Amino acid sequence: MGRRNRAGAASREDRQQGRRFPMGETSPRAEREFDIVLWGATGATGRRAAHHLARRGAENGVSLAIGGRNRAKLETVRDGLAGGDTIAILVGDSLDAAFMHDMTARTRVVVSTVGPFALYGSELVAACAANGTHYCDLTGEPQWMRAMIDAHQDTARRTGARIVHACGHDSIPSDLGVQFLQEAAVARHGKPCRRIANRITRMKGGFSGGTAASFVNAMKVRETDPDFDRLSQDPYALCPEGERDGPDGPDRMMPLEVSWDADLQAWTKPFFMGPMNSKVVRRTNAIMDYPYGRDFTYQETALTRGGIGGWWAAMSYTLFGRALLIAMAIPATRRLLQRRVLPKSGEGPSKEVRETGSYEMVMVGEMPDGTILKARITAQGDPGVRSTTLMLTEAALCLAEDADRIAVGGGFWTPAAAMGPLLRDRITEHAGLSFEMMDDEPG
Ligand SMILES: NC(=O)c1ccc[n+]([C@@H]2O[C@H](COP(=O)([O-])OP(=O)(O)OC[C@H]3O[C@@H](n4cnc5c(N)ncnc54)[C@H](OP(=O)(O)O)[C@@H]3O)[C@@H](O)[C@H]2O)c1
Known part of the structure; x- marks a missing residue:
């Protein structure tokens, strides 16, 4: 099969994605209230991700908040977490664009387990792109990923938000x-x-x-x-x-x-x-x-x-x-x-x-x-669940802790393109x- 446009210059997305940035140039503002917000901490994967994140984050002084739509459930999750009394709770709805905007402005990284992402994920990705907030999730929905790339690629590039879908067992x-x-x-x-x-x-x-x-x-x-x-x-x-x-x-x-x-x-x-x-x-x-x-x-x-x-x-x-x-x-x-x-x-x-x-x-x-x-x-x-949530946790920590070592700027990346060997080392050491x-x- 032939390849259209292969001989020509790289596409616009490609050229802009492929740029590499010196360390630190694209990190979102460091002075945010939280390093990481775990959005959807009450679901089957979210509850486990909360445990891994609380444990791993505490080792390195990562400031963490957990979020979702049900305060009582979130409090139950927080009560079981290592260092839970230092973890903030954010209550809102994924479909509330204003809440998503405010939440993403308060943190450097959002990690989301609120799916199906095609139903509940779009406002959050839009807000992360607009606020220069790094983001990773568990989606395995290529139609939605395509729609998000098309809608927010230019914004994420401009603000420096690194958006990385598919950070579980897929893919x-x-x-x-x-x-x-x-x-x-x-x-x-x-x-x-x-x-x-x-x-x-x-x-x-x-x-x-x-x-x-x-x-x-x-x-x-x-x-x-x-x-x-x-x-x-x-x-x-x-x-x-x-x-x-x-x-x-x-x-x-x-x-x-x-x-x-x-x-x-x-x-x-x-x-x-x-x-x-x-x-x-x-x-x-x-x-x-x-x-x-x-x-x-x-x-x-x-x-x-x-x-x-x-x-x-x-x-x-x-x-x-x-x-x-x-x-x-x-x-x-x-x-x-x-x-x-x-x-x-x-x-x-x-x-x-x-x-x-x-x-x-x-x-x-x-x-x-x-x-x-x-x-x-x-x-x-x-x-x-287990392997997925351990990998997702390490991806979120990598976006937060290794922000200045990640070689690519804002935009929609894959796990290998954004984090590559940094993430490989982390999941080898901490995710089995x-x-x-x-x-x-x-x-
Ligand atoms: N990539 C992979 O390998 C992989 C592996 C596992 C799962 N996944 C994906 O990860 C996602 C989560 O799976 P799961 O089994 O953890 O799902 P789940 O148990 O149904 O949990 C969903 C979470 O989303 C929250 N939620 C739902 N609607 C919301 C809204 N409108 N606003 C705020 N929060 C809302 C739920 O809150 P409540 O508790 O209040 O209902 C819950 O915390 C799914 O999309 C799944 O396909 C991917």
Whole structure:
């Protein structure tokens, strides 16, 4: 596939995003009341993020406030926090633009778990962009991310607000894992891999009510938004204008297909969040001016094993995933699943599932000469809540504490583009992740 505008100058967003700033030049005003506001501290992920933030923030004297719409619930959360008596409570509604404006003017960083973000996140992002307040969240909704970039990119660039979506399991391990493998490829062989296949080799855990609500909301939006499917399937949908073409084929949510991975000698099956994570990885490449190359291709699926057993495991999962998608697309079955099966707001996996959960991904990179490099990324804690909230916490702390070490200015960034190795070090040390290279295999 060809690439439109490839030979020409970089797009406006790209040029402006790609600028690097000397230390400190773009930090929002340091003299704000709070370093970090956690918005949505009463939900399934928010409550855990509050604990991690209070504990980690106290180590370094970070001034913290927690916020949400229900004072009684917020007080209960605060009562259980380390150093809770020093933590302020802010009560308001996400849809109240004036409140969002005032709140974001009082803090250097906002970290939000109030989702579905397409329903409750827009006023907050607008306010952060306008007030030069750094921001990170847990969204996995590419349609909304595209809308926010288009609406507030210029403002965020002007005010110095660093806005970083997708700071949970979607999409930090994929985005930082690819960056890690590409750094190793350049260090060892002088070039980046031209192709990376990310295979989820283990995933143990559950998901929360907010994740279910985001899925339900996406299926509802799909019924009325004629652009929904086009954007979902466009692999370059999150790239800057003029840079939305390239060698990768369409992102398909749950195609009825399984494929053989010759490098890992096992069958692969679709991964629900693969299309979303892939868009983030491709955006990182585009907004950083193509450190992975302009012909870079990326694919993210899950791995089963070899033989007929592996094929059947992949096929049965694929059939189940497709059936679930169809059931979620039909309003009557969707309502039934919501009532009877899916977790409700505030609910999530049990403590045991959260703590015994884990995941692993193996990234297979191919160099232009056929040499194969592999990286393994592992994490302790279930991906949907524990690992997600630990990573989100570190992303917020990175935006606050490392503001003067982050090399990019205001604008909409990905985790790898904004924080890269700074965040990788933090999540390795404090969030139970590990990034390691496996042996190279000659082509
Ligand atoms: N990226 C990832 O890997 C990942 C992983 C997990 C979750 N997520 C996403 O994170 C989000 C949160 O998930 P969750 O399970 O924590 O959700 P949840 O349990 O439903 O919590 C939602 C939070 O938002 C608050 N809220 C809702 N509407 C509000 C409003 N109008 N104004 C102020 N606060 C409001 C709720 O307050 P009340 O308590 O007062 O209701 C609660 O604190 C979802 O969008 C989910 O998709 C992403």
